[in-house]
Amino acid sequence: MADPGGFGRGVFHERHPALVERLCESNPYGPGQRSGLRELLAESASDTAVVRPPEETTPGREQWLGWGREYFGRPWRDVPFLWAESYFYLRLLECVGYFAPGPWQGVDPFAPMKAAELADPALEADTAWLDGLDRSAPAEAFRTLLLASLYGNRADLGFRLVRDEGAEDGVPLLADDSGALWRHLGGRSPGEVHVILDNAGRELLADLLLVDHLLLTRRASSVFLHVKPRPYFVSDAVTTDVRDCLVRLSSFGGEAGKAAGRLREAAAHGRLRVGGHEFFCSPLGFGELPAGLRAQLGAARLCVFKGDLNYRRLVGDRAWPATRPFADAVAGVPGSPVALRTLKSDVVVGLRRKTAERMDVIRPGWRTDGSQALVQARLDG
Numbered sequence: 001m002a003d004p005g006g007f008g009r010g011v012f013h014e015r016h017p018a019l020v021e022r023l024c025e026s027n028p029y030g031p032g033q034r035s036g037l038r039e040l041l042a043e044s045a046s047d048t049a050v051v052r053p054p055e056e057t058t059p060g061r062e063q064w065l066g067w068g069r070e071y072f073g074r075p076w077r078d079v080p081f082l083w084a085e086s087y088f089y090l091r092l093l094e095c096v097g098y099f100a101p102g103p104w105q106g107v108d109p110f111a112p113m114k115a116a117e118l119a120d121p122a123l124e125a126d127t128a129w130l131d132g133l134d135r136s137a138p139a140e141a142f143r144t145l146l147l148a149s150l151y152g153n154r155a156d157l158g159f160r161l162v163r164d165e166g167a168e169d170g171v172p173l174l175a176d177d178s179g180a181l182w183r184h185l186g187g188r189s190p191g192e193v194h195v196i197l198d199n200a201g202r203e204l205l206a207d208l209l210l211v212d213h214l215l216l217t218r219r220a221s222s223v224f225l226h227v228k229p230r231p232y233f234v235s236d237a238v239t240t241d242v243r244d245c246l247v248r249l250s251s252f253g254g255e256a257g258k259a260a261g262r263l264r265e266a267a268a269h270g271r272l273r274v275g276g277h278e279f280f281c282s283p284l285g286f287g288e289l290p291a292g293l294r295a296q297l298g299a300a301r302l303c304v305f306k307g308d309l310n311y312r313r314l315v316g317d318r319a320w321p322a323t324r325p326f327a328d329a330v331a332g333v334p335g336s337p338v339a340l341r342t343l344k345s346d347v348v349v350g351l352r353r354k355t356a357e358r359m360d361v362i363r364p365g366w367r368t369d370g371s372q373a374l375v376q377a378r379l380d381g
């Protein structure tokens, strides 16, 4: 894999085999689906096998032929990591029959894993801190919900296939623009906030609570949730996950249950909308947004980019110096982007030199072990 730190190799050699194992345990796949998945694993982890184009009937094939012009026919290990990972998930869906007419068409292979997470009885108790939050100062309540959404990003099921550790809450953020964000949202009459979602389950529950708070406190006039148009990176949220999380939230007592009711109401009145643009499953960076989506995000008061993969697409999946200013890295991204991200891959920008140097000394795995987090923003106008 063309990734300087060797992180991508671990994803293809450890995480993907564990994932395929779980898929075969949790879905009653037949021999054809199982052998397809195992062949894909072997091919994508091999040093010599070349990347082949999508099947003739796969939707979006033409677009992928363009995006992969330089990569098809080359060994997987020579292809950029982000491209290869994104394409791996398209091929995985082909293997399980997601696109082909038949009983598995449109069936989310990751649904059993997502459902198991959402069924966790501890989830309701995990939101108990919401009760009483109305007694906090407004800026403090906002920051609490923002951090809950940020730390919800640790609960990514792909990451947990190979790791189940993370930081204790309260570890100082590596960068923290949350104060500026609070001022930005309160500065003028409320506008639309877009949330480019990441994972379903725990993370999405926390995201929904943040969204409810923004609407309730009139920090946002409306909210647009961007989901993936199809299953991707194991636990990435699709439309049905938003529905399932709302159903789960509705079953909670206290403030969390009330938030679910308000969110349904907001959806019914068009103040909470959901969209799943094809771009979100593409191997492209957010500097390359198609015109319609660029205009939509550009008109927003704020665009919240959740998670690690969105961060890689936001700042560019390169070995940037950690001190590269965040505003430079997101120069091609419209609107006011804010990243809420737990670090789970090598890429990072916008840090002070002494922060990066200190982390290298005190915690060598800090860029990828999920222990660190950041809030970085470029707030326009």
Ligand SMILES: O=P(O)(O)OC[C@@]1(O)O[C@H](CO)[C@@H](O)[C@@H]1O
Residues within 6 Å of the ligand: 011, 085, 153, 156, 158, 159, 198, 199, 233, 306, 307, 308, 309, 310, 312, 342, 344, 345
């Ligand atoms: O975007 P998320 O859910 O925060 O994290 C996605 C992730 O687990 O998958 C990729 C490796 O497969 C990395 O970008 C990151 O480690």
